[in-house]
Amino acid sequence: MKEWTQEKINYVLHRLPAGTFVYRLRSLTERASADYYLCVQRFQNHVKSILQPAEYNFLTCPTCDTSLQIGHH
Numbered sequence: 001m002k003e004w005t006q007e008k009i010n011y012v013l014h015r016l017p018a019g020t021f022v023y024r025l026r027s028l029t030e031r032a033s034a035d036y037y038l039c040v041q042r043f044q045n046h047v048k049s050i051l052q053p054a055e056y057n058f059l060t061c062p063t064c065d066t067s068l069q070i071g072h073h
């Protein structure tokens with residue numbers, strides 16, 4: 001899918017302090033107000049699922065219904 005090919009180059013794989021991988025915008029200067037993380041699982045299926053803050057130190061993916069740890073305890 002050509003559109004997705006162009007879309008995905010805007011994102012880079014990013015490792016959270018806990019070792020969890022997410023996708024993040026490559027350039028935060030263009031859209032500085034839109035700093036967010038995307039679910040890796042969904043990203044591989046060409047879907048941008050924005051991770052939401054859950055309980056302390058965790059992000060949750062509303063699509064996968066999984067929790068990702070952000071940092072160490």
Ligand SMILES: [Zn+2]
Pocket residue numbers: 039040041042049061062063064065066
């Ligand atoms: Zn997900």
